Amino acid sequence: MAISIAGIIFSSLNQNTLSRLTADRAVAAIPFACRYRLVDFCLSNFVNANVTNIYLIANYNYRSLAEHIGSGKDWDLARRSGGISLISPFQSAKDASAKLYKSRLEALRSMKDHINELKEEFVVLMDADTVLNINLHDVIAFHESTKADVTFVTKIIDVDYSSKNPRMMLTTENRKVTDIVLSSVYTEKNPELSLGIFVMRTTMLRKIIEQANAYGLNSLTELFFDSYKKQNYQSYCYGGYVATVSSFLDYYKHSIYLTKDSEAREQLIGQKEALIFTRVHNSAPTTYRKGARVSDSIIADDCIIEGTVINSVLSRGVVVRRGAVVKNSVLFQRTYVGENASLNCVVTDKAVHISDSVTLSGNENMPFYIQKGRRV
Amino acid sequence: MYLKKECIAMLLAGGQGSRLYDLTKKTAKPAVSFGGKYRIIDFPLSNCINSGIDTVGVLTQYQPLALNDYIGNGEPWDLDRTRGGLSVLPPYQGQNGSDWYKGTANAIYQNIEFINQYHPSHVLILSGDHIYRMDYSLMLRQHIQNDAACTVATITVPIEEASRFGICNTREDGSIYEFEEKPKVPKNNQASMGIYIFKTQTLIDYLRIDEADESSSNDFGKNVIPNLLHNGEKLFAYRFDGYWRDVGTIASLWESNMDLISENPPISLSDKNFRIYSRNSARPPQFIGANAVVENSMISEGCRVHGKVENSILSGGVIIEECAEVYNSVIMEDVRICSGARVYNAIIDSDAVVENGGVVGKIGADKNDITVIAKGTSVKADISSGA
Numbered sequence: 001m002a003i004s005i006a007g008i009i010f011s012s013l014n015q016n017t018l019s020r021l022t023a024d025r026a027v028a029a030i031p032f033a034c035r036y037r038l039v040d041f042c043l044s045n046f047v048n049a050n051v052t053n054i055y056l057i058a059n060y061n062y063r064s065l066a067e068h069i070g071s072g073k074d075w076d077l078a079r080r081s082g083g084i085s086l087i088s089p090f091q092s093a094k095d096a097s098a099k100l101y102k103s104r105l106e107a108l109r110s111m112k113d114h115i116n117e118l119k120e121e122f123v124v125l126m127d128a129d130t131v132l133n134i135n136l137h138d139v140i141a142f143h144e145s146t147k148a149d150v151t152f153v154t155k156i157i158d159v160d161y162s163s164k165n166p167r168m169m170l171t172t173e174n175r176k177v178t179d180i181v182l183s184s185v186y187t188e189k190n191p192e193l194s195l196g197i198f199v200m201r202t203t204m205l206r207k208i209i210e211q212a213n214a215y216g217l218n219s220l221t222e223l224f225f226d227s228y229k230k231q232n233y234q235s236y237c238y239g240g241y242v243a244t245v246s247s248f249l250d251y252y253k254h255s256i257y258l259t260k261d262s263e264a265r266e267q268l269i270g271q272k273e274a275l276i277f278t279r280v281h282n283s284a285p286t287t288y289r290k291g292a293r294v295s296d297s298i299i300a301d302d303c304i305i306e307g308t309v310i311n312s313v314l315s316r317g318v319v320v321r322r323g324a325v326v327k328n329s330v331l332f333q334r335t336y337v338g339e340n341a342s343l344n345c346v347v348t349d350k351a352v353h354i355s356d357s358v359t360l361s362g363n364e365n366m367p368f369y370i371q372k373g374r375r376v
Numbered sequence: 377m378y379l380k381k382e383c384i385a386m387l388l389a390g391g392q393g394s395r396l397y398d399l400t401k402k403t404a405k406p407a408v409s410f411g412g413k414y415r416i417i418d419f420p421l422s423n424c425i426n427s428g429i430d431t432v433g434v435l436t437q438y439q440p441l442a443l444n445d446y447i448g449n450g451e452p453w454d455l456d457r458t459r460g461g462l463s464v465l466p467p468y469q470g471q472n473g474s475d476w477y478k479g480t481a482n483a484i485y486q487n488i489e490f491i492n493q494y495h496p497s498h499v500l501i502l503s504g505d506h507i508y509r510m511d512y513s514l515m516l517r518q519h520i521q522n523d524a525a526c527t528v529a530t531i532t533v534p535i536e537e538a539s540r541f542g543i544c545n546t547r548e549d550g551s552i553y554e555f556e557e558k559p560k561v562p563k564n565n566q567a568s569m570g571i572y573i574f575k576t577q578t579l580i581d582y583l584r585i586d587e588a589d590e591s592s593s594n595d596f597g598k599n600v601i602p603n604l605l606h607n608g609e610k611l612f613a614y615r616f617d618g619y620w621r622d623v624g625t626i627a628s629l630w631e632s633n634m635d636l637i638s639e640n641p642p643i644s645l646s647d648k649n650f651r652i653y654s655r656n657s658a659r660p661p662q663f664i665g666a667n668a669v670v671e672n673s674m675i676s677e678g679c680r681v682h683g684k685v686e687n688s689i690l691s692g693g694v695i696i697e698e699c700a701e702v703y704n705s706v707i708m709e710d711v712r713i714c715s716g717a718r719v720y721n722a723i724i725d726s727d728a729v730v731e732n733g734g735v736v737g738k739i740g741a742d743k744n745d746i747t748v749i750a751k752g753t754s755v756k757a758d759i760s761s762g763a
Contacts, residue, residue, distance in 0.1 A: 034661045035677075073451070074656075262663075269660040280452075280656040284645035285412035285676040285689075287637065292671055294664040301413075301661075301677060302646060309664075 003140060006120035006202065007046040007054040010104050011039060011128045015060055017164040017247050018129075020369050021349075026058060028128035029065040030251070031332055033258055033269055034300040034313045036278045037068055038245065041133065042126045043075045043084070044276040049136035053082030053120060057107045059089060068279050075277045087111050103219040105212055112209065118202050127196030131243040131254070133268050133276065134197075139236050143199045146175065148234035150204065150224070153197035155242050161186045161193070164247035168194035168221060170235055177233035180225055192235055195242060241267045252347055252367045255330045259296050259311045283316055291322055307337070321356075328364065332372075346370065379459055381494040383516055383573070385429050386487065387420055388480055389504035390437030395625045398750035399725055404436065405624065406504030407443040409708045409726070411636055411645060412676040412691050415446060416623060417504040418654045421453040421462075426650050427512035429500065431460035433490050435483045437467060437476065452655040465490060479594030485583040491576065499579050501572040501596065507632055508620040509643060509650055515614040516573055525578040525609040528552065528601065529571035531616045541567035542597040544613050552611040557597050566613065568597060569620060578609065619643040627743040630723055633689050633706045637674055659692050667698055683713070691726070700730075705737070717755075725751040733757035 011028030021030050028039035039056065046054050054077065058065055065086075072084035089101065089110070101107040104125070108115065115123075122143075124136060134153070143151040154170060162185050169190035171179035181190050198220075200208075208223060217223050224233070241264040243254035258265050269276050283302035288294065293308040302317040307324035315333045320326055323340035331337070335348045338356035345362035349372040354360070358376055362368030370376060393405025400408065406417035417434075424432050432455060436443055449455075450462025465487050467476050477483035484491075484501065491499060498519065500512055510529075519527035530544050543562045545554035556562070582600050586592050592599045605611055619642045623629040635642055645652055659678030664670055669684045678693035683700035693710040696702060700713040709726040713719060717730040720737035723746055730736055734755040737747040749755060 265660075265663065275658045276660070277658050282452075282651050282653050282656075284652075285674045286662065288670045288673050288675065288685075290672050294670055295668060296666045297664050298661050299664060299675075 003122065003144075004120040005049070005051045005122045005124060005136070005140065006118050007042075007051045008108070008123060008125045009039065009042045009054065009056045009128055010107060010125070010196075011056060011058050011062065011065060018245070018251065020248050020371075021251060022061065024061060024064070024372060026060055026062045026065045026128075027245075028056070028058075029062070029068055030245070031315055032131060032243075032245075032251075032255065034298050034315045036269075036276055037065075038128045038131060039065065039068070040075075040276055040278045041131045042128055043077070044274070045126070045132070045134055045136055046124070047075050047077065047277065048274045049140075051124065051136065052077060052079060053118075054084045055087050055111065055114060056084060057087045057101070057111065059101050059107070062086070062088065070279065074279050085114075087114070105209070105217065105219050105223065108205075108209055108220075109213070115202070115205060115209065120202055123200060123202050123205050125196075125198045129245045130195045130197065131245060131268070132195070132238065132240060133271060133274055134238060134240065135274065136199075139197075139199055142236045143234070146234045147232065149200065149231040151199040151234045151236050152177065153195045153199070154192040154235045154237050155195055155239075156191050156237060157186055157193045159186050163244060163250070167196075167244075167246075168224065170194060172235045175234050175236075177228050177235055180228050182221065192237060193244075195238065195244070199236075243268075248347075248369065249365065249367070252330065252345075253364075255313050255347075256311060256328055256364075259298055259313060265298075281316060307339075324354075329367075349373075352376070377459065379494050381431050381460060381496045383429060383498040383500055383512075384431040384433070384460075384491065384494050384496045385420075385424050385500040385502055385512075386484055386491070387417075387424075387432055387434045387502045387504055388483060389417060389434050389443060390440075390477055390483060391503075391505065392438040393505070393624055396629065397626065398748050399626075399629075399723070400439070401750065402439055402442070403751075404438050404440055404443045407446055408623075408629070409691050410507060410623065410629070411633065412674050412689050414645075414652060414654045416507065417443070417447070418453075418652055419507050419509065420502045420504055421447075421450075421455070422650075422652045423508070423510050423512060424500075424502075425454045425653070427510075427516075429512060430455065430457055431494055431496075432462045433465045433487060434462060434504075435465045435477065435487065437483070440464075440466060446655055448655070453653045460494065463490065479592075479599075480596045481583055481586050481592075481600045482594035484579070485587050485594070488580055488583065491580075496576050499574050499576050501570075501574070503570050505624055506569070506620055506622055507643065508616075508618060509647070509652070510571075510616060510618065510620075511650070512571075512573075515571075515616075518614050519573045519612065522550070522612045523610065524573075524612040525575055526601070526604055527573045527612045527614050528555075529569045529616050530566045530613045531569050531620050533565050533567045535562070535565045538562035538565045538567060542570075542601070544568055546613045550612050550615075552605065552613055555601050555605050555611075557602070566615075568601075569616060570597065572596065572601070573614075578604070626723065626746050626748055630706060630721075630746045631743045634687070634704070636689065637672055637687060657692055665698070668696070683715075703739075717757075720747075721745070722747040722749060724749040725753075727751055728753045728755065730755040731757050 071078040077084040166182040166184045170192040286303040289306045292305045300316045306322040307320040313330045317334040321339040324337045329346040334351045342359040345367045353375040389406040393400040455462035621632045662679040665682035668681045676692045681696045682698040683696040691709040695712045697715040702719040706723045717734045721741040722737035
């Protein structure tokens with residue numbers, strides 16, 4: 001049989017830095033690009049590379065994530081052999097004080113049995129907060145050809161890069177990793193940002209977990225710091241569009257960016273041979289009534305639009321009434337915008353109700369957020 | 377596994393739909409696109425599952441490939457079941473040779489064994505030709521209450537059109553005493569919808585009788601129902617009071633689509649308690665461009681609109697380039713309307729392309745004058761395709 005690969009997705013890393021959006025949901029369940037959730041990108045990248053044995057590690061607030069995934073049918077992952085498995089937090093009866101996982105390593109430790117039973121030769125680890133459409137076959141081929149112990153998928157970042165939490169940044173020589181630092185801003189010496197996508201042999205993953213246990217290490221980052229000099233770590237530099245969603249502002253900026261850059265949009269969600277799959281909702285097509293003025297916007301199904309929408313992202317079932325103006329905003333499912341209301345740089349969570357003539361304006365660097373179900 | 381169902385459905389989806397011309401040249405009528413993201417067959421299938429009927433036999437015949445592909449194992453309509461579920465029933469070769477379905481009754485006759493697998497008390501006969509939302513369980517309840525041998529669903533039609541239908545003449549209690557198929561002088565305007573519920577044994581008995589009658593055209597409306605009546609069987613009418621359209625002609629298909637974007641759409645596609653399910657094609661969300669003008673229209677997923685769309689319905693993946701204009705039209709999947717092209721009052725079938733400067737249709741054409749562009753056609757700039 002050809003190369004066999006298993007996938008592991010971590011769903012809750014930046015719970016804290018994304019606080020507003022994760023009050024009621026896991027990071028992986030955050031809606032993105034109007035009809036997807038963050039986890040859909042990881043899942044689709046896997047499915048499109050024929051990786052169909054996938055473990056989704058859930059941690060906090062995973063009810064809406066579990067509901068979204070269901071049996072995995074909509075990603076073709078409802079299978080008797082493999083498919084998607086949701087790994088919920090493990091708490092033994094003996095140790096009721098056990099905490100939820102704080103790091104990827106802790107999560108991996110808790111699924112040691114699953115990892116020991118993996119029959120696949122390779123395993124790919126992914127973080128739900130990194131949004132991209134990548135051909136994993138290319139990455140595996142690179143990993144094989146460089147005989148890497150671990151391949152990091154990376155992206156070259158530019159001077160104005162910044163993130164709310166520090167991430168691994170690499171220096172490489174001919175793709176071999178020669179230095180790793182943790183940083184939240186661009187550093188000239190280490191311009192390659194690790195995207196949290198790691199490829200390794202399954203045997204290597206087991207070794208890593210053992211090693212971490214032996215040395216009392218608490219995170220993958222610590223382990224990689226410890227080992228990069230002695231091991232063959234390689235960097236696969238990815239040139240396509242990537243959105244790292246580490247903060248609410250990141251989330252907002254990336255969402256609006258997609259309405260402006262058609263190439264990024266095409267590359268992320270428009271590739272016919274590499275579609276992003278998501279849960280099927282069976283909603284009606286969107287209706288644009290008389291007086292609707294929509295431009296540069298991404299719109300999901302089941303919306304009713306009577307007003308003006310510019311540079312915005314509208315999820316399922318959003319209603320924009322006559323005279324209302326929505327600009328540079330991200331409206332989650334079933335948001336209602338009343339007549340003559342005006343929204344600029346606003347993010348509304350699910351089922352928010354904006355009454356007639358209400359005006360709300362944030363700013364592109366400080367967008368306004370309205371919690372789920374609020375009436376304004 | 378021994379299965380016993382109260383009622384199963386037999387959905388006649390084998391017709392050619394010849395009055396849809398190019399749209400059904402290579403596709404069975406129930407597979408024709410409607411309302412942007414749906415196919416005609418989504419309506420009876422969704423009605424079934426929403427009515428609690430989880431066992432449906434779909435009888436296909438004419439050009440079934442697109443239809444069979446679309447239906448698959450019934451999963452989109454929640455009909456992929458171990459105990460029941462959807463089965464596609466094409467004509468097959470048996471011990472006594474092979475037989476195409478000769479008529480609606482003959483099609484069911486050839487599938488009596490399928491029906492018997494589920495030991496149903498009743499059988500619901502449907503066609504895949506109409507746009508409507510109906511809870512069949514209410515009709516079944518009335519059928520059982522009346523202890524009817526057969527219940528015919530009826531709808532009031534304009535009297536001028538009554539001669540196109542099977543007309544039911546009923547007593548006060550709803551029992552049918554006369555049934556006239558396409559009468560020249562209709563006695564009333566209570567028309568049969570071609571939806572019947574039979575007691576299973578009654579159905580089987582009369583299908584056998586009909587099959588043995590060489591002069592019969594093996595049709596429910598022309599032969600079986602009149603025969604039941606003739607033999608004094610208990611027939612009742614179930615009055616349906618909602619939107620119901622036969623979209624078997626270009627005019628009616630176009631008009632029903634336009635109904636969806638009228639001021640007060642007569643049928644809802646957004647009722648969460650009675651969803652219309654359809655097969656999902658995982659397209660990206662629609663994008664409306666900087667200079668697009670979209671008004672009074674319905675747009676489906678995957679569309680990219682950069683030009684003008686007015687009073688129209690766009691199916692999935694349609695591309696309207698900048699400076700293209702589309703009015704009063706039904707545009708099916710993956711069509712591309714290039715820059716400078718104009719489309720008026722047309723139905724454009726999937727994968728067609730209207731090239732730069734091409735013109736399709738006539739401004740102000742009425743429903744009887746709709747231009748149809750066949751699947752995959754490329755309409756060039758120098759040829760104006762008015763109907």
